[in-house]
Amino acid sequence: MQRTFEHILFEQKQDVFCVRLRRNRLDEQDILAMAEELLHLINERGCRKLIFCLGPGVLDCLYSVFMATLVMVRRTLIDHGGVLKLCEVAPATLEVFQACRLKEFFEFEPDQATALAVLGN
Numbered sequence: 001m002q003r004t005f006e007h008i009l010f011e012q013k014q015d016v017f018c019v020r021l022r023r024n025r026l027d028e029q030d031i032l033a034m035a036e037e038l039l040h041l042i043n044e045r046g047c048r049k050l051i052f053c054l055g056p057g058v059l060d061c062l063y064s065v066f067m068a069t070l071v072m073v074r075r076t077l078i079d080h081g082g083v084l085k086l087c088e089v090a091p092a093t094l095e096v097f098q099a100c101r102l103k104e105f106f107e108f109e110p111d112q113a114t115a116l117a118v119l120g121n
Contacts, residue, residue: 007034010041014121017047018112021054026061035069039076048082051115055088063096074106083107085115 007030010019019038026034041047050073059066074084087109089097097103109115 005037008037016049016121018051024057028062028065031065038073049119051085053088055090058090058092067100085109087115
């Protein structure tokens with residue numbers, strides 16, 4: 001039976017999982033549930049190349065929890081030999097990455113097409 005996802009939309013393009021949030025507004029419970037959905041893709045569906053589109057708009061969420069979730073997802077992917085690319089990051093959201101000193105920790109691409117090209121798809 002195919003699992004349904006409440007917080008993310010995804011499509012698989014060859015060996016790359018392209019993920020997008022269903023809503024730009026997330027409370028803490030939504031972020032934790034989204035993390036479970038992303039981990040399902042990694043642990044159960046074999047995702048090793050993940051493009052996570054954070055736009056096109058600005059995220060409205062508790063950024064500390066969201067950033068911690070992204071760090072955990074990135075770490076899980078790396079532990080499985082994978083890679084995470086973030087794209088469509090609004091300038092205001094990118095400022096949060098800078099303020100948290102996480103901008104250099106993540107790999108950013110302007111859009112999904114560029115991220116796919118960088119990953120060789």
